[in-house]
Amino acid sequence: MSDQRRRNTVRLSLPDFGSEVEVEAGKTVMEALRLAGLALESECGGRATCGTCRVRFLGGAPAASAEDKLLLDDDAVAQGWRLACQTTLTDDCRIALPAAGAGGELRILTEAYGLAEAPPAAPPGRAGTYGAAVDVGTTTVVCYLLDLGHARQVDVVSFINPQRRLGPDVISRIIYAHQGRDNLLEARHCLVEAVDEALAALCAKHRAPLRSFSRITVVGNPTMLHLLRAVDPWPLGVVPYQPVFTEAPAVTAAEVGFRRLAGAELVLLPGVAGHLGADAVAGVVALGLPRHRGLFLFIDMGTNGEIVLVSEGAAVGASCAAGPAFEGVR
Numbered sequence: 001m002s003d004q005r006r007r008n009t010v011r012l013s014l015p016d017f018g019s020e021v022e023v024e025a026g027k028t029v030m031e032a033l034r035l036a037g038l039a040l041e042s043e044c045g046g047r048a049t050c051g052t053c054r055v056r057f058l059g060g061a062p063a064a065s066a067e068d069k070l071l072l073d074d075d076a077v078a079q080g081w082r083l084a085c086q087t088t089l090t091d092d093c094r095i096a097l098p099a100a101g102a103g104g105e106l107r108i109l110t111e112a113y114g115l116a117e118a119p120p121a122a123p124p125g126r127a128g129t130y131g132a133a134v135d136v137g138t139t140t141v142v143c144y145l146l147d148l149g150h151a152r153q154v155d156v157v158s159f160i161n162p163q164r165r166l167g168p169d170v171i172s173r174i175i176y177a178h179q180g181r182d183n184l185l186e187a188r189h190c191l192v193e194a195v196d197e198a199l200a201a202l203c204a205k206h207r208a209p210l211r212s213f214s215r216i217t218v219v220g221n222p223t224m225l226h227l228l229r230a231v232d233p234w235p236l237g238v239v240p241y242q243p244v245f246t247e248a249p250a251v252t253a254a255e256v257g258f259r260r261l262a263g264a265e266l267v268l269l270p271g272v273a274g275h276l277g278a279d280a281v282a283g284v285v286a287l288g289l290p291r292h293r294g295l296f297l298f299i300d301m302g303t304n305g306e307i308v309l310v311s312e313g314a315a316v317g318a319s320c321a322a323g324p325a326f327e328g329v330r
């Protein structure tokens with residue numbers, strides 16, 4: 001018996017990546033790939049209803065399950081295709097992944113196009129202090145470095161939300177996070193680590209000392225903000241789709257896991273209800289829509305779509321599952 005067998009582990013080879021991962025026997029292919037840092041499409045969040053998580057076994061294919069036969073055609077099953085979320089690893093195997101969902105170079109929009117009349121500038125803070133505004137989208141994250149002393153934007157960086165490997169949309173991420181505290185903390189950790197690293201890199205680029213960094217203001221749809229606070233977002237995934245919270249007290253960044261910017265204050269803007277969140281609120285306020293005469297329609301065409309009708313200081317809004325296509329991702 002090999003050492004591997006005694007440790008009850010199996011080797012998963014990924015020839016496309018020239019790599020190999022050793023995992024505990026009994027894990028699903030989906031779990032093993034996540035441990036290897038690889039993302040798979042998983043539109044149903046592992047409930048065996050979408051078929052988007054298919055992978056092809058090049059060697060060591062297990063017998064096809066009832067779910068494989070239901071969602072994959074006979075030829076595909078014969079060629080070694082299986083559902084990664086349903087296939088348990090019991091022996092060494094070799095696997096090929098389908099082509100990545102996000103093909104080509106992805107450009108994330110970070111510029112703002114406002115009304116002719118600019119919103120009022122934030123009052124300057126203490127000279128030599130920095131802060132950040134962070135927009136956490138389901139698919140993309142945008143981080144703005146701000147010079148609070150001069151109330152000006154210094155730089156911006158954007159990247160794909162690393163939680164994407166846990167599920168491509170809010171519902172699959174809600175399901176993943178609800179499966180256990182470890183999953184919830186993993187969802188928070190991968191996001192916080194990426195934002196922390198990105199902002200620290202911007203600080204280094206502009207010679208802004210980390211100790212002068214005082215505040216991080218975050219907006220996002222309700223699911224993103226629940227995950228950031230490690231609050232189980234399950235109520236957002238089932239009728240009547242209500243958040244556990246819409247407002248949250250400010251905390252130190254360290255309390256949610258920031259390491260480099262641990263001393264900063266972390267502020268989450270308030271959401272509204274359901275999947276209408278702080279990102280929509282921030283958009284309406286930043287454009288100053290309530291102060292203008294006339295009728296305005298604000299549309300946030302993200303993976304979680306939000307739409308707000310504003311007139312004479314009053315507003316009504318709604319949200320919808322628009323999917324990631326508007327952000328250039330399948």
Ligand code: FES
Pocket residue numbers: 041042043044045046047048049050051052053054083084085086
């Ligand atoms: S069938 Fe949907 S994620 Fe596997």
